Amino acid sequence: MTKPVRVGLIGYGFMGRTHSNAYRQVSKFFDIDHTPVLQACCARSEDKIKDFADNWGWESYETDWRKLIERDDIDLIDITTPNNSHHDIAIAAAEAGKMVLCEKPLAMNVAEAVAMTEAIEKAGVANMVWFNYRRVPSITLAKQLVDENRIGRPFHYRAQYLQDWTIAEDVPQGGATLWRLDAKVAGSGVTGDLLAHSIDSAIWLNGPITSVSAATETFIKERVHQETGEKTKVEIDDACMFLARFANGSMGTFESSRYARGRKNFNTFELNGEAGSVYFDLEDPQILQFFEYANPTTGKKVEDHVTGWRRIHVTNFEHPYMDKWWVPGCTIGYEHTFTNALADFFQGLDTGKPTQPDFRSALETQKVCDAVLQSAKEKQWVEIA
Ligand SMILES: NC(=O)C1=CN([C@@H]2O[C@H](COP(=O)(O)OP(=O)(O)OC[C@H]3O[C@@H](n4cnc5c(N)ncnc54)[C@H](OP(=O)(O)O)[C@@H]3O)[C@@H](O)[C@H]2O)C=CC1
Numbered sequence: 001m002t003k004p005v006r007v008g009l010i011g012y013g014f015m016g017r018t019h020s021n022a023y024r025q026v027s028k029f030f031d032i033d034h035t036p037v038l039q040a041c042c043a044r045s046e047d048k049i050k051d052f053a054d055n056w057g058w059e060s061y062e063t064d065w066r067k068l069i070e071r072d073d074i075d076l077i078d079i080t081t082p083n084n085s086h087h088d089i090a091i092a093a094a095e096a097g098k099m100v101l102c103e104k105p106l107a108m109n110v111a112e113a114v115a116m117t118e119a120i121e122k123a124g125v126a127n128m129v130w131f132n133y134r135r136v137p138s139i140t141l142a143k144q145l146v147d148e149n150r151i152g153r154p155f156h157y158r159a160q161y162l163q164d165w166t167i168a169e170d171v172p173q174g175g176a177t178l179w180r181l182d183a184k185v186a187g188s189g190v191t192g193d194l195l196a197h198s199i200d201s202a203i204w205l206n207g208p209i210t211s212v213s214a215a216t217e218t219f220i221k222e223r224v225h226q227e228t229g230e231k232t233k234v235e236i237d238d239a240c241m242f243l244a245r246f247a248n249g250s251m252g253t254f255e256s257s258r259y260a261r262g263r264k265n266f267n268t269f270e271l272n273g274e275a276g277s278v279y280f281d282l283e284d285p286q287i288l289q290f291f292e293y294a295n296p297t298t299g300k301k302v303e304d305h306v307t308g309w310r311r312i313h314v315t316n317f318e319h320p321y322m323d324k325w326w327v328p329g330c331t332i333g334y335e336h337t338f339t340n341a342l343a344d345f346f347q348g349l350d351t352g353k354p355t356q357p358d359f360r361s362a363l364e365t366q367k368v369c370d371a372v373l374q375s376a377k378e379k380q381w382v383e384i385a
């Protein structure tokens with residue numbers, strides 16, 4: 001017996017589209033008891049949300065998220081709006097007893113994230129934060145290799161998240177499409193927008209981060225604000241680099257920029273341990289590179305004449321999520337990471353085992369983001385409580 005989950009989606013932009021696609025696909029590919037119903041979508045611009053509802057098959061629409069939350073025929077609220085609205089919507093939805101899915105970064109800062117997490121936990125509602133890169137099969141496989149002890153004692157974690165779309169001086173800040181450059185809406189620049197992903201993956205793969213030392217830069221100091229037409233100070237970090245110490249004793253380096261000419265969505269990490277290493281690059285997403293030094297079960301070293309980096313083509317039925325899609329050798333793409341995430345969420349409802357990352361684990365990522373920004377400001381190491 002399938003159990004319908006009536007979804008209310010807020011936002012029709014980039015993430016509104018990826019999530020709508022996931023809601024349409026998930027029950028067709030995954031064997032889950034809960035089935036999403038595209039009940040209502042919501043945004044402020046009526047003409048746009050109406051077109052969006054027609055295009056994706058949403059049954060109705062609203063122009064005020066409060067009205068959407070008040071509706072009795074909605075079980076789940078999915079937040080795909082800019083960062084400064086996540087707090088109010090998530091808390092109102094939790095207090096109304098709705099399940100809550102929220103886009104990353106969870107909040108503008110730790111204070112907001114704590115309030116949101118407390119509201120969610122007090123209400124006892126199912127929840128998840130869309131750190132979708134965990135659901136790239138190659139990254140999930142990296143986690144499997146760590147859990148199988150194939151990396152062994154970890155020494156180094158190295159992450160980069162690079163883009164190049166804000167290099168031109170005449171890119172305005174603020175407004176409908178460029179809210180990521182406006183600190184009042186985004187909270188921060190690359191730290192919350194890009195490094196939040198890298199930090200989430202790092203904590204998942206290599207455990208908690210205990211302290212950070214960071215430097216940030218804002219290369220273009222003033223930009224025209226789209227809404228006022230005036231040139232005002234840019235308050236976000238255009239680039240951020242930080243050193244990290246992990247609770248397991250390993251060290252980390254993280255780098256992010258929107259000024260890395262030629263890089264569009266370059267999200268990489270490498271983990272080096274005593275028994276092996278893994279390397280991932282989102283621009284080559286179906287490949288996980290693995291260097292095996294020693295077998296974790298026997299402890300036996302791989303013979304030197306056959307050792308070397310292996311490019312694992314993550315498209316076999318034995319690889320995470322891949323038995324749900326096509327046949328071995330056929331790749332899946334960016335959009336599937338959202339469907340995989342949704343499948344995990346619904347499987348969590350089926351089994352009663354909460355899905356990760358939930359609000360509490362996204363709060364841990366938010367703590368690292370805030371510590372990074374604090375460290376850059378104070379020019380000193382910051383411990384993470
Ligand atoms: N997991 C991931 O990989 C990604 C996550 N994100 C995250 O997703 C979120 C949204 O980003 P993105 O989709 O790129 O943003 P967009 O700018 O593309 O879309 C934002 C949407 O939110 C709506 N909106 C804004 N304010 C309100 C409001 N007060 N009430 C109702 N609707 C509102 C807008 O419509 P209108 O103006 O008409 O109200 C618009 O439809 C961000 O938090 C971002 O960090 C983004 C990209 C990738």
Ligand SMILES: O=C1CO[C@H](CO)[C@@H](O)[C@@H]1O
Nearest residue numbers: 104163180193194197265
């Ligand atoms: O994953 C992502 C890709 O880049 C976007 C910015 O351009 C981010 O907002 C997003 O989280």
